[in-house]
Amino acid sequence: MNLRFFRDFLRKMSSPSQPSLTPVGVRGMKVLDRVKFLRNIQVPALRLKEENLSKIVQQCKPYFLKVENFKPIKDLEDDSAFNKCIFLNPEKVSQWQDIDEKSRDCLQQYGINPDNFITKEVQLGYENWSYDAIFKAVLPEGEEIVSGYSQVGHILHLNLRDHLLEYRHLIGQVFVDKIKTCRTVVNKSNIIDNTYRNFSMEVIAGDEDYLVTVKENNCKFEFDFSKVYWNPRLGKEHERILGFLKPGDVLFDVFCGVGPFSIPAAKRKCTVFANDLNPDSFKWLNHNAVSNKVSKTLFQSYNQDGKDFICNVFKDYLTELCKGNKTLKGKIHITMNLPAMAVEFLKYFKGLLKDEELIDKFDFEIIVYVYCFAIGDDSKSVAKQMVNDNMGFDLSSNIIDIFDVRNVSPKKEMMRVTFKLTKEILFNLLETKTESNNEPPPKKLCVESQ
Incomplete structure (x- = not known):
């Protein structure tokens, strides 16, 4: 041997x-010349x-x-x-x-x-030649080339490094040529805007057409990609959460976007309260509810800030539930998919309910799925700490799962913390137990100044 x-x-x-x-002899090409790729x-x-x-x-x-x-x-x-x-x-x-x-x-x-x-x-x-072979032959040697892309409908979107920006039109045209389902290539111009969860973008090749259609979890979603947020890498996570929902359950989707959690949940016979602050997301959410034939008796949509949605819509629902004016056949689920800042809204659950007469009537199971970006070597510990800090106490005994959804960048993970939202949190009984006097806890949540 x-x-x-x-x-x-x-x-x-x-x-x-x-x-x-x-290919040879094409290094540094910035305007695509297909003839120069001929080789014998x-x-x-x-x-x-x-x-x-x-x-x-x-x-x-x-x-x-x-x-x-x-x-x-x-x-x-x-x-x-x-x-x-x-x-x-x-x-x-x-x-x-x-x-x-x-x-x-x-x-x-x-x-x-x-x-x-x-x-x-x-x-x-x-x-x-494949697009990968072309990029290796054209783009600067020794530098990172196009590392990846996401595709939403017919739009392929990139996040190009600074050293590749002068090649962006060639890169875009190669993708249009090589990927049959791609008609438009865009490059992100800046980070996601925290208010409406969308980003500025530049069309670097193809048609300037932002209206896309995406199929996910047996539903069809249509939207203007330039005005709303959609991440194709989250399809599996949407499916995971939907797997936890049963007919008769209730879903409060605090930052719902165009409906990747809400629309399929309503199709699965859950009662859905869907909210998004972005008016364009709200518009396409309702459009998708109609196009997917969602029952109006199971679906309600809101165009509010997340705080207002929690402090008004969710609070009113729980109050009516405790008073016996509504019935619940299953569990209540709350999705909070705004990883850049969703944990900051957890404080509004603490002491949300003030009427002490409702305490004994509260007997419901509520599960929260809150997403965050964890930066560091121990993502689970970071995510747990973020939830505890924003809730204002140690939530460890309530946590069901801490799940790594996806890698965003080196040492930055998108995490999901799943926990039980209990009577003690909603009526602020944990804090009451530590009070040295008999006065009720101060009403410091859900006020207009916050």
Whole structure:
């Protein structure tokens, strides 16, 4: 075994240098010129007859020349003895001996030997290169290239580093060319605005058309991507939360956006109270409720600040529930998906209910799902501390789960803290127990000055 390895090493060291399957002469291009990507490359190939083709292909597959819009098996018209040709990757194979010995033995059983090994010239062009190969060939060497993208409907959106901004129009056009479902490419111009959760953007290629349609959790969502917030990376998280909801449950969606939690929940026979401060989100939320045929008896929408929604809509619902004016068949769920600042709204739950006569009538299970950005090495501890600090006491005994939703950037995670919202929190009984006198706790929550 060692002797074979040594022979292969010597053979590769003595074999001619293998051509690279990358575009050349395009480094630094800022205006896309597709013609300049044409290359003539000497490619190894095996010529053969139709006989035993499928068995031969199985041995050659690891060595195929794999580029876009190119079939590695072609008819051979300029050879009277053979009618098929298999093109091999020149980065892997330059001579017959570069094929694995076991594969060579199998090929020889089907009549394929060094005499079948030839070199043919192949012309590759822009249509054959992947966008990744093009970016590696064009963009500055030694620098980070386009690291990733998100796609929402027909819009592909990027967050380009400063050193790539001068190449942005080329980058955008390559994506439009290479991704069939993409018609528009935008680059984020700044961070997400905390008020309405959207960001400024620049169209760098394609149509200036922001109206998109997205399908998620058996629902169709339509919206203007330039005016509302939507993150395609959260689809799995939306699905997880929906899995916790049962028919008859109630959902309060404090920062609902265009409805990725609310619309599917209502479709699953939950009673939904959906709220968003952004008037455009509110508009598309209602549009999506209608287009997905959500029952009006199960769905109510609000265009309020999160504080007002908690201190008025949610409070009134609980009050009516305690008084027996409403019935509840399941649990109450509260989603708070505004990770940049949702934890700051937790304080409004503490002491939300003031009527002591309702304490004994409160017997409901309420689950809160609050999202935050945790920065540091221990994301779970950071997220837990953020929740405790904003609630104003140690919530550890109420916490059900601390879940890492997704990585945002190095040492920055989007976390979800799931906890029980209890009678003690809502009536501020925890604080009452520590009072040295008999006076009720000060009414310091849900006032207009906050």
